[in-house]
Amino acid sequence: MFKQAKWINTGLPTGDVVPEYRRRWQLPEGRPVRAATLRVTALGVYEAALNGQRVGEFVLAPGWTSYDTRLQVQEYDVTGLLSDENLLTCRVGKGWYASPMPGWKDSPDKQRRRVRQTALIAELTVSFEDGGAVVIPTDERWNWVESPVRFSEIYDGEVYDASFAAGEPKPCALFDGPMDCLIPQEGEEIREMERVAAKSVFSTPAGDLLVDFGQEVTGWVEFTVDAHAGDEVRILHGEVLDRDGNFYNENYRSAKAELRYTCREGLQIWHPGLTFFGFRYIKLDAFPGEARPEQFTAVAVYSNLRRTGEVHTGHAGINQLISNIFWGQKGNFLDVPTDCPQRDERLGWTGDAQVFVRAASLNYDVERFFAKWLRDMTADRFPSGGVGSVIPNYLPEDKCSAAWGDAATICPWTIYQTYGDPGILRAQFETMAGWVDYITSATTTPNLWTGGTHFADWLGLDAPSGSYKGSSREDFIASAFYFYSTTLVIKAGRVLGEDVSRFEALREAIARAFRETFADYRTQTEHILAIHFGLAEDIQATADALAALIERDGVQMKTGFVGTPYLLHALSDHGHADLAWTLLLREQYPSWLYPISRGATTIWEHWDGIMEDGGFWSADMNSFNHYAYGSVIDWIYEKAAGIRHDEAHPGFSRAIIAPNPDPRLGWLDVSLETRSGRISSKWVFQGDSVRYDIETAVPAQIVIDGRQYDVAPGVYTFWR
Numbered sequence: 001m002f003k004q005a006k007w008i009n010t011g012l013p014t015g016d017v018v019p020e021y022r023r024r025w026q027l028p029e030g031r032p033v034r035a036a037t038l039r040v041t042a043l044g045v046y047e048a049a050l051n052g053q054r055v056g057e058f059v060l061a062p063g064w065t066s067y068d069t070r071l072q073v074q075e076y077d078v079t080g081l082l083s084d085e086n087l088l089t090c091r092v093g094k095g096w097y098a099s100p101m102p103g104w105k106d107s108p109d110k111q112r113r114r115v116r117q118t119a120l121i122a123e124l125t126v127s128f129e130d131g132g133a134v135v136i137p138t139d140e141r142w143n144w145v146e147s148p149v150r151f152s153e154i155y156d157g158e159v160y161d162a163s164f165a166a167g168e169p170k171p172c173a174l175f176d177g178p179m180d181c182l183i184p185q186e187g188e189e190i191r192e193m194e195r196v197a198a199k200s201v202f203s204t205p206a207g208d209l210l211v212d213f214g215q216e217v218t219g220w221v222e223f224t225v226d227a228h229a230g231d232e233v234r235i236l237h238g239e240v241l242d243r244d245g246n247f248y249n250e251n252y253r254s255a256k257a258e259l260r261y262t263c264r265e266g267l268q269i270w271h272p273g274l275t276f277f278g279f280r281y282i283k284l285d286a287f288p289g290e291a292r293p294e295q296f297t298a299v300a301v302y303s304n305l306r307r308t309g310e311v312h313t314g315h316a317g318i319n320q321l322i323s324n325i326f327w328g329q330k331g332n333f334l335d336v337p338t339d340c341p342q343r344d345e346r347l348g349w350t351g352d353a354q355v356f357v358r359a360a361s362l363n364y365d366v367e368r369f370f371a372k373w374l375r376d377m378t379a380d381r382f383p384s385g386g387v388g389s390v391i392p393n394y395l396p397e398d399k400c401s402a403a404w405g406d407a408a409t410i411c412p413w414t415i416y417q418t419y420g421d422p423g424i425l426r427a428q429f430e431t432m433a434g435w436v437d438y439i440t441s442a443t444t445t446p447n448l449w450t451g452g453t454h455f456a457d458w459l460g461l462d463a464p465s466g467s468y469k470g471s472s473r474e475d476f477i478a479s480a481f482y483f484y485s486t487t488l489v490i491k492a493g494r495v496l497g498e499d500v501s502r503f504e505a506l507r508e509a510i511a512r513a514f515r516e517t518f519a520d521y522r523t524q525t526e527h528i529l530a531i532h533f534g535l536a537e538d539i540q541a542t543a544d545a546l547a548a549l550i551e552r553d554g555v556q557m558k559t560g561f562v563g564t565p566y567l568l569h570a571l572s573d574h575g576h577a578d579l580a581w582t583l584l585l586r587e588q589y590p591s592w593l594y595p596i597s598r599g600a601t602t603i604w605e606h607w608d609g610i611m612e613d614g615g616f617w618s619a620d621m622n623s624f625n626h627y628a629y630g631s632v633i634d635w636i637y638e639k640a641a642g643i644r645h646d647e648a649h650p651g652f653s654r655a656i657i658a659p660n661p662d663p664r665l666g667w668l669d670v671s672l673e674t675r676s677g678r679i680s681s682k683w684v685f686q687g688d689s690v691r692y693d694i695e696t697a698v699p700a701q702i703v704i705d706g707r708q709y710d711v712a713p714g715v716y717t718f719w720r
Contacts, residue, residue, distance in 0.1 A: 001039070001073055001179075001182045001183075001184075002039065002073075002121060002123050002137070002179075002182070003123065003135065003137075004123060004135050004137040004139070005039075005121050005122060005123040005137035005138045005139070006121065006137065006138055006139050006174050006175075007119050007120070007121045007138070007174065007175040007176065007177030008021065008119065008120055008121070008138045008139070008140075008142055008172040008173065008174060008175055009092075009117055009118060009119040009120065009172065009173060009175045010144050010170070010172065010173065011171075011172065011173025011175075012170070012173075014146070016150065016151040016152075016153075016159075017146050017147070017149070017150055017151070018091050018092065018093045018147045018149035018150075018151075018152050018274065019091070019092060019118075019144045019145070019146065019147060020089055020090070020091045020144060020145050020146070020147035020166070021089065021090045021091075021092070021120050021138070021142055021143075021144045021172060022087065022088070022089050022142065022143055022144065022145065022169060023087075023088045023136060023138075023141065023142045023143075024085070024086065024087050024088075025086050025088075025136055026084060026085055026086070027082065027083075027084050027086065027126070028134070029084075031128045031129070031130060031132070032128065032129040032130075033079060033082060033126060033127070033128060033129070034127045034128055034129045035077070035079050035126075035127045036077070036078045036079045036081075036082050036124065036125070036126045036127070037075060037076070037077060037078065037124070037125050037127075038050070038055060038075070038076045038078045038088075038122065038123070038124045038125075039073055039074070039075050039076075039122065039123045039124075039125075040055075040061075040073070040074055040076075040090065040120070040121070040122035040123075041061075041062045041071055041072060041073040041074060041121060041122075041182065042061075042062060042090070042092045042097075042118065042119065042120050042121070043067070043071075043092075043097050043098075043116065043117070043118050043119045043120075043177060044092045044093055044094055044095045044097045044098060044118035044119070045060045045061060045062070045092070045093050045094075045095030045096070045097070045274050046061055046062070046090050046091060046092045046093075046120065047059075047061075047090065047091045047273050047274065048061075048076075048088070048089070048090045048122070049088075049089045049090075050078050050081040050082070050086065050087070050088050050089075051081055051082075051083050051086055051087055052087075053081050055076050055078055055081070056074065056076040056189075057189065057191045057192070058074060058189040058190060058191065059190050059191060059192060059273060059301060060095065060190045060273075060274070060276065060301070060334075060335070061074055061189075061190070062074055062185075063187055063189075063190060063335040064095075064096040064335045064336050064348075064392060065187075065372070065376050065379075065392065066376040066379040066380045066391075066392045066393070067097055067181075067392070068178075068181065069181050069379040069380075070181055070183055070375065070376060070379050071178060071181050071182055071183065072183055072184070072185045072186060072187070073182050073183065073184060073185065074185050075184075075185070078124070082126070088122075088124060088136065090120055090122060091147050091149060091274070092118045092119070092120050093118070093149065093152040093153075093274035093275070094118060094152060094153050094154070094274075095154065095274065096154060096392075097113070097116060097118065098113060098114060098115075098116045098117075098118055099114070099153045099154040099155060100113075100114040100153075100155070101113070101154060101155070101344075101346075101347070101394050102344065102345055102347060102394060102395065103155050103253060103254045103255055103343070103344020103345065104253060104254065104344055104345070105395070107395075107396075107397050108397075109394070109396050109397065110394070113394075117175070119175045119177045120138055121138050121177060122137070122138045123135060123136070123137045123138070124136040124137075138172075139174075140171065140172065140174065142171075142172040143169035143170055143171055143172055144169065144170055144172050145166035145167065145168075145169050145170070146164070146166055146167065147164075147166070148160050148161050148162060148164040149274060150164070152272070152274040152275050153275060154275055154276075154346065155254070155255035155256065155257070155344045155346075156255065156256040156257070156258060157237075157256055157257055157258040157259050157260075157272070157275055157277070158259055158260075158272040158273075158274060158275050159259075159260040159261075160259075160260070160261050160262070160270065160272065161261075161262040162261065162262060162263055162264040162268060162270065163229045163230060163262055163263065163264045163265075164262075186368070186371070186372040186375065187303065187335055187368060187369060187372035187373070188303040188304045188305060188335075188368055188369050188372075189303070189304045190301060190302065190303055190304070190334060190335050191301070191302075191303075191304045192219070192299050192300070192301055193300050193301065193302050193304065193330070194217075194299075194300040194330075195222075195297050195298070195299055195300070196213050196214070196215050196217055196297065196298040196299075196300060197213075197293070197294075197296075197297055197298075198211050198212065198213055198293040198294070198295075198296040198297065198298070199212050199213060199214035199293065200212050200293055201291050201292060201293050201296075204241070204245055204246045204247060205244050205245055205246055206244075206246045206247070208246065208247050208283050208284075209283070209284040209287070209291060210247055210281050210282065210283055210284070211281065211282045211284065211291070211293070211296050212280065212281055213279075213280055213281070213296075213298040214280070214601070215280060215298070215327065215601045216239055216278065216279065216280040216327065216331065216601045216602045216624065216625050217278075217279065217280070217298045217299075217300040217327070217331060218276060218277070218278045218300065218301060218302060218330070218331035218332070218334060218341035218625070219276055219277070219298060219299045219300045219301035219302075220259075220271050220272050220273075220275075220276060220277060220298075220299050220301065221235060221237075221259065221271060221277075221279075221282055221296060221297070221298055221299070222269065222270070222271035222296070222297045222298075222299055223235075223269070223270065223271070223295055223296050223297075224267070224268070224269045224294075224295045224296075225263065225267075225268060225270075225287070225288055225289070225295065226266065226267045226268075226288070226289060227263035227264075227265075227266075227268070227288040227289070228263065228265055228288070229263060229264050229265040230262065230263065231262075231263040231288040232260065232261065232262055232263070232286045232288075233259070233260070233261040233263065233284075233286060233287055233288070234258070234259070234260050234261075234284070234285035234286040234287075235258065235259040235260075235261075235282050235283065235284060235285065236249060236256075236257060236258055236282065236283040236285060237249065237252075237257040237258075237277045237278070237279035237281070237282055237283075237342070238252075238257075238279060238280070238281045238282070238283065239251070239278065239279060239280055239281070239342060239623075239624040239625065240280070240281075240599070240609075240610065240624055241281065242614075242616075243613070243614030243615060247281065247283045248616075249342075250619040251342075251343060251616070251618075251619050251620075251621075251622040251623065251624075252342055252343045252344065253343050253344045253619075253620065254344045255342070255343050255344040257277050257279070257342065259272060263288065271299060276301055276334065276341065277341070277342065278331060278340065278341030278342030278625050279298070279342065280601065282296070300330060300331075301334065302330045302331065302333055302334050303333050303334060303335055303369055305330075305333060305364040305365060305366060305369065306364060306365040307326075307363065307364055307365075308362065308363065308364055308365050308672060308673040308674075309362045309363045309364070309633075309637065309670075309671070309672050309673075310669075310670065310671045310672075311633065311636055311637070311641075311668075311669075311670050312668075312669045312670075313665050313666070313667065313668050313669070314665055314666025314667040314668070314684075315585070315664075315665050315666060317585075317587065317593045317596055318584070318585070318593075318665065320596045320601075321592050321593060321596060321632075322633065322636075323601070324595075324596070324600055324601055324602050324603050324630065325359070325363070325603060325627070325630035325632075325633045326363060327601060327602045327625075328602040328603040328625055328626070328627035328630050329356075329359075329360055329363055329364065329627055329630065331602060331625050331627075332352075332625065332626075332627045333360070333364075333366070333369065336348035336373055336376075336391070336392070337349075337352065337353040337356070337360070337369075337370075337373065338352075339352050339623070339626060339628075340605065340623035340625055340626050341625055342623065342624075342625060343623060347390040347394060347395070348373065348376075348390050348391045348392060349389060349390050349404070350377075350387060350388070350389055350390065350391055350404045350405060350406075350407035350408075351389065351401070351403055351404035351407070351455060351458065351561060351628075352561070352626075352627065352628045353373075353407050353411060354403070354404075354406055354407035354410040354411055355403075355561060355562075355564075355565040355628050355631050356565075356627055356628055356630065356631045357370065357407075357410065357411045357414045357415070358414050358418075358631070358634040359630060359631045359632075359633045359634040359637075361414060361415060361418040361419070362418070362633070362634060362637050362672060363633065365673075366415075367415055367418075367419045367421070367424070370411055370412075370415050370424075371415070371424055371427070373391060374411060374412055374415075374424070374427070374428050374431075375427065376391050376392050377391045377407070377408060377428075377431060378427075378428065378430070378431045380392055380393040381408075381431060381434065381435075382400070382438075384438050384441065384442070385431075385434030385435055385437050385438035385441075386400040386405060386435070386438040386442070387400060387404075387405035387407065387408045387431070387435055387438075388400065388405070389401055389404045389405075389455075391407075399452065399453045400438065400442070400452070401452070401453065401454040401455045402439075402449060402452065402454045402474075402477055402478035402481045402482070403454070403455065403477060403478075403481050403561070403562050404454075404455060405435055405438075406435070406481045406484065406485050408428070408431050408432055408434075408435040408485070409432045409435060409436070409484075409485040409488040409489060409492075410484075410485070410488065412424045412425055412427075412428040412432060412492070413425070413432075413488045413491065413492055416492070416495070416650055417645055417647065417650045417651075418645070418650075418651070418652075418674075418675075419650070419651055419675050420650040420651020420652070420653060420675050420676075421651070422495050422496060425492045425495055425496055426496055428492075429489075429492055429493065429496060429498065432485075432488065432489050432492055433489050433493075433503070435485060436482070436485050436486050436489050436503065436506070439478075439482050439485070440506070443482075445513075446509075446513070447506070447509040447510050447512070447513035447514075448475065448478075448479040448482070448510070448513050448514065448517060449475065449478035449479045449481075449482040450475045450478070450479070452474070452478055454469075454474045454477065454478055455468075455469065455561070456469035456470055456472060456474045456477055456560075456562070457469065457470030457471075457472040457477060457523075457525045457559065457560040457561065457562040457563055458470070458560050458561040458562065459560040459561055459605070459606065460472060460523075460525060460558065460559055460560030460561075460562075460563065461557065461558045461559065461560065461590055461607070462523055462524070462558040463560075468621075469560075470523070470525060470558075470559075470560045470562075470563075471522070471523050472522070472523045472525040472526050472562070472563070473518075473522070473526070476518050476526055476529070477525070477526075477529065477562055479510065479513075479514050479517070479518070480514070480529040480530070480533055480535060481529075481533075482510055483507065483510045483511060483514060483533055483535060484533045486503055486506055486507045486510060487507055487533075489503050490503045490504055490507060511535065514535055515535070515537055518530075521536075521542065521545070523558065523563075524546060524549055524550065524553070524557065524558045524559050524563055524567070525558075525559050525560065525562055525563030527542055527543075527545060527546035527549065527570070528546065528559065528563045528566045528567055528570045529562070529563070529566070530542055531543050531546065531566075531570040531573075531574065532566040532569060532570050539574065540574055540575075543570060543571065543573070543574030543575070543576060544574075544575075544576075546570060546571065546576075547571060547576045547579050550571075550579060550583070551579075555579075555582060555583070555586070556583070556586065556588075556590055556591070557583060557590060557591075561628055564628075564629055564631070564632075565628075565631040565632075565634075567580075567583070568580040568583065568584065568632065568635040568639065569635055569638075569639065571583075572635070572639045572660055573639075577639070577660045577662075578662070580635070580639070581640075581660075581662040581664060581665075584632065584635075585662075585664055585665070589607055589608050589611075589612060590607035590608065591607065592629070592632055594607060594608070595607070595609065595610070598610040600624065602624060602625040602626075602627075603625070603626060603627050603628070603629050603630040604623070604624050604625075604626060604629070605621065605622060605623040605624070605626035605628075606622060607629075609622050609623075609624055636668075636670065637670060637672065639660050640659070640660055640661075640662075640665075640668055640670075641659055641668055641670035641681040641683075642656070642657050642658040642659035642660060642681055642703070643655065643656075643657055643670060643672055643679050643681050644656050644657075644658075645674075646701070651674065651675040651676055652672075652674035652675060652676045652677075652679065652698055653675075653676045653698060653699075654698060654699050654700065654701075655674075655676075655679055655696060655698050655699075655700040655701075656700065656701050656703070657679065657681055657694055657696065657700050657701070657702045657703070658701075658702070658703035658704075659681055659683050659692060659704070661683045661685065661690050661692075663685045666684070666685060667682070667683065667684035667685065668681075668682065668683055668684075669682040670682070674698070676697065676698045677696075677697025677698050677713070678695070678697050679695070679696045679697065679698065679700070680693075680694070680695045680696075681693075681694050682694070689719055689720060690719070690720045691717065691718075691719055692704060692716075692717065692718040692719075692720070693715075693716075693717055694715070694716045694717075694718070695714075695715045695716070696711065696713055696714065696716075697713050698713060699711070699712060699713065700713075702716060702718075704718045704720065705720055
């Protein structure tokens, strides 16, 4: 990976100050340059510059991986940045590598990580037209200075002194950094993807000065200020206002989420670069002069994903919901699929990822994104085959939970189905099978999963007082997912030509034991899992019972993280599409549209994060950018618009298009860019009739009012 470079760092304690590593050199005269390439990575996050110009578009590089086993190396073409006299610089902050994560929990593993030393390795190769080359590697010839970044860390933010003057450079020290875990860049680059202009600057009833961007984003604020040297800018970040219209960020818990900037003289533009925030509002605790909206821009930072799905409807509330879902994905797909971007957490929760992976893969091209994250899952799995609740595993002391660890099987199978490349199954099959084997070895009851500690139906609305887990039985949920993961291992193994006979026998045994043990279904989620996983002996009767239960519950969901993603599918697949539409279009709490009535611009962690009286659900666990419940968009693609793949033809090489229109929406227009071509499905009510306009670039089976049409690629119109 590196031919001559060595790991370097300061060799001295620098406290919170971010060091800047430097190397000066001259190009030889009379030798025209053909190309110049910089390879670089860091233990921490870095910003590289050549002759004062930023290298590449990757921010927060090298990203977040299981650093002990996998550290990505970036390669940049810097030919256009060369001069006769050259200065290569690189600042290295703590990033995910050495910040105290997670914020709410102390553990030996956290203490180990928080005291790790940051370091740099880089190698610039200049190739000449005469065939020769010069290599500039990190080594003892480099030096370092203190940078203007006086503090930088994931949760607490950044402190920058633009008036700071660096002292004399100090020699770098060689560092015993890892060489055997270096890998080429695998994931998508994190970049500055969008810019959102401030909507207003206003004073609150409490007298604070706030900036509202009108949209919650993940990233940072860029501001322009005309100031004197020594003036200060102090900014706090928040997602929502309280019931009185005042600034609120108590839900960030211990994360300070603060920017402090000391000005130089004159007009200046600045934003941080070694941390990130989740926010809609910023509070100006200090700002020189009069603050105006045009001085502030929110820069949305997320993985460089290509959008593949478009959804537009005749219902303003649903359109806002769709926007919220896309923004929620962008805000939480920052190199790993995080739960939230704002509080002292921001971890790659496996449960959130598996419930949303289908929706994620339709909204954006996430094949490379998930392939990289799943390799980290394999790297971080326990020797037993168990998979942790977060990847990279910053909670190694926690026990494995059903529906969270099952991301090991659900995510690779879903990515394969969406994109059609069996390579993801080949790379993950050992981890998939190992997860099922772990359950088999960990259970206290053969052919069920009992005796474990699980998150259950997390945040289920039928939870007993004082519980977050919902009322569905933990052993029921765990055993259902045991069955489902075994099923997916069998499917993956058949694609790969593996011998899966022992898993086939296990699946049959789980089904028998499940049906004998759980003869009744007590909650909405229990009904849903039995239907969706095919465990119910009479699936139609169970779906009818689910519909009746929802009616008895006031035509409202009682489900949490486990049941909600499958809820509408379980209904519409078995003759209850009207009820599914009623739940989607419901505006009162609990519903997908209720948060929109409270001003939501992303998906909330709780249906009532802001309650009907304007108060907050809680301060300890109340994210307003938590994408999991946005999984409902996969129902809109697959059932409302009716666009889904034929499982026997992954990657949409053959499609099924079976729309389920509802007059309450008016019209729906959905398009999807697949690996095999574009598919669109539009329906619109015109009086008592429905017009369907379907365009497919792949062979498809179109189903309208129960009638099937096998069609070649083309454009089709139907009336009902």
